[in-house]
Amino acid sequence: MSGPLHGAVALVAGATRGAGRGIAVELGAAGATVYGTGRTTRRQRSDYRRPETIEETAELVCAAGGTGIAVQVDHTVPEQVRDLVRRIESEQGKLDVLVNDLGGEHLLDWHKPIWQQDLDMGLRRLRIGIEAHMITAHHALGLLSRRPGGLVVELTDGTAEHNERHYRGELGAFFDVAKVALHRLARAEGEELAPHGGTAVSLSPGWLRSELMLDFYGVTEExxxxxxxxxxxxxxSESPHYVGRAVVALATDPQVARWNTRSLSSGQLAGVYGFTDVDGSQPDCWRYALEVRxxxxxxDPTGYR
Known part of the structure; x- marks a missing residue:
């Protein structure tokens, strides 16, 4: 095992599929030890009702060159997160990177105003999309802050600029509030980590070719x-590996503190660090969204990828 993150320890909360899986695999390709959490295992499927498992993610991390460790965790249960962090401390003695990719994208009541949305579903969406992030930060940042250079990435949907200018009405108020809140959470984490030499950012992939999205359109990555x-x-659109490469670029940047508390996107960081998606392109989804869609x-993606 080698690479620029050899010896680094990362926790990707919500690594079963999508952006979380792409990030875990790219961290592994850079040589990191990656704890990938989720609720779906080969023995137990979550309410997401998807076939992807955390064991598959761990195997992909290992195949990429890292060390993948799958841990079944429900991040809305504080005791499970506490035990996870204690395990990381016991086995590794440190935590260098925390990626919070907890969203519950299956909990959507499309094209309805808040008074017509399913309230239980909406509140569950907030619990996964906000509370679980804060529960994880509460338990993990004590360990991460012990060594300077720690990085926290709060995965969201849409940059702060885009979300401030546009309400995601088709997805509803619960989705919108959960995603916008993560920009503020990253700001809070960054302010509190800075005295300890740590950095926190919110990071948005573009239109992600997740397993769910590919299935929705009846296509494959190929x-x-x-x-x-x-x-x-x-x-x-972009593959999950693109945002994974964005996280690796941040984690390997000795001057990553320049981004502290900022709202970033995979396309924006590709322009700074020079990484590409799996097809060699550099899609800049959120600039495209503002200027084209x-x-x-x-x-027309000309000039945007």
Missing amino acids: NWRDALAAEPHFCI DAGKPA
């Missing part, structure tokens, strides 16, 4: 462009 017939703006222009 033929994803076939989905453009149904949704032309999908031309700006939201402006009502025809789909």
